[in-house]
Amino acid sequence: MSREPEIMEAQVMWEPDSKRNTHMDQFRAAVAAAYGIPLANYNELYQWSVEHYADFWAEFWKFSGLTFSRLYTEVIDSSKGVADVPEWFKGSRLNYAENLLKHKENDKIALYAAQEGKEEIVKVTFGELRQQVALYAAAMRKMGVKTGDRVVGYLPNGIHAVEAMLAAASIGAIWSATSPDFGVNGVLDRFSQIQPKLIFSVEAVIYNGKTHNHLEKLQSVVKGLPDLKKVVVIPYVSSKGSIDISKISNSVFLEDFLGTGKGDQPPQLEFEQLPFSHPLFIMYSSGTTGAPKCMVHSAGVLSLSSGDGTLNPSGVRFGSSEIYNIVEAFEEVSDSLCVPQYNKDGEERVILFLKMATNHVFSLGLVQRIKEAIRRALSARHVPSLILETEGIPYTINGKKVEVAVKQIIAGKEVEQRGIFSNPETLDLYRDIPELRGY
Structure with missing residues (x-):
């Protein structure tokens, strides 16, 4: 006989040590000192940020230590409402990838990655990540990818996706991705709207202990994207020698693609300096009420809308x-x-x-x-x-x-x-x- 679930009163499981000098404490103190105002706690800082949002973001820009080549002339035009889509940090120039890759210690771990079917946790240091991103970016530039072009991934959220995304961002290209779980129609509903020049994809994935070949779907996706100049196939489950990509137009293995960017010296990262509002990612609505709608994310602005629930x-x-x-x-x-x-x-x-x-x-x-x-x-x-x-x-x-x-x-x-x-x-x-x- 089943029992009714017991409804228990919520209990606090953890709370921060009030004596600890957190980054939030440091930021609150910096704002209080800069404006000569008492900000005794988080709630008072929050209230001030709502009432003085332009000043708040100006202070955060300074506190965060962002890398930039040109300072903004105006944080935001506060006379404009949300519907007017005002420009943030007008006049500034910076690069998203440069800020993510600027860690001073090359040996610090940047990424931990796990893959189904493999027990090993792969670790990538900041030094290794910068080297790989430089290779990806050099190969992209070699094939003609430039600021504003769309580069997409039909691959799992893993190391390759991060490397390709950061390389695209370093150039000022716009990154978008879908999961390998998506069928051909689901992918084309999304990618056909943005006309990508370059696509990265895996040859197969492992799900619930079973290998699922990905090349047949990829072939159909490529046929539906006429603007593609290059298809980069990543050996994810099998070795390169056992994978046949001959039926996929303009396809090349990742190793060979990255080789096109190599010269006598290892390529150096170059970061295009872009407006704060320059598009960074294109994501999509769920598609439950019609065709999936594109949602553009810039280097600092995130617009999401909620329909379910x-x-x-x-x-x-x-x-x-x-x-x-x-x-x-x-x-x-x-x-x-x-x-x-x-x-x-x-x-x-x-x-x-x-x-x-x-x-x-x-x-x-x-x-x-x-x-x-x-x-x-x-x-x-x-x-x-x-x-x-x-x-x-x-x-x-x-x-x-x-x-x-x-x-x-x-x-x-x-x-x-x-x-x-x-x-x-x-x-x-x-x-x-x-x-x-x-x-």
Whole structure:
């Protein structure tokens, strides 16, 4: 017989030593001294930063020790609002990669990398990283990559991705990447929008103990990107000698690509000096409500927008994660999905779907216990209007639970971008559910 999960009061697990002189303490003291104001704690510094944000960022620029070739003439035009997209640190010139690679001690570890199927943790020092980035950058320049060009990776988040990204950034090229888990359509939905000149990819990956060949997908991706000048294949699982890349246009192995940048002397890193607002990365929205949208990140500005996870029944706004934290503590439940449903008047009610754990069955008794647990832990207005069983819950291929797509389906709409789901067949479980009719 299952027991209700015990809801415990939150306990502090760690707090910083107030006597320790942290970087935040040092920065707070520097600001207080520069402006002659008392800033006794973090909260007072925070409040000052909100009220005097231009001064705050000017002080942070000084405190952080950024490397730059030209100082800004203005931090920001405070007469402009967010909608006007004001320019930060106008007139400045710097390079993102230069700042990441400037560590004084060559022997300090810059990267630790783990790879499935290999027990060894690979370590890369700052000296080694700088040498590799210099090789990548020299080869990129040799093939004609210049400021503003797009360089992309279809590869895992590992050492090669970091090296290629930093090399692109050193030139002023714009980096973008997708996981090898993505299918051909998912990759082309993203990369075809930005017309890359160069792509890096692995030949295979290991997932859950099984090797997945990547070359067939890569071949199809390359065919869909007509602006590509070079395809660099990284032997990731197998040795170079056992990999056939003859069917992939303009392809070359990483070793041979890097060799084109070598001369009589090891190449030296050159850092293009760029405006603070120069594009650095291109990332993408999830693609659950249409084609993935590009999100450009500059050397210091990050713009993200949030669509999933917010519920607002009867004017009570809360996140679906609050429900998941309670529901998934029940041993009978292996997974859950919480979404809103709207009627023709725009009123909202919350629907909770439960995927049952092995050897457990959905029951009215379980529904009542879950409702009571939510009511006790949150409030009566957090309790879902309906709790229903489902056989599957949709996830994107990068492991994100998808609420927006289910919200669309129960509203009678179609989800077009099915290629971004790891289990697209589960979407059909939410069509025309009898209990949801007539709302």
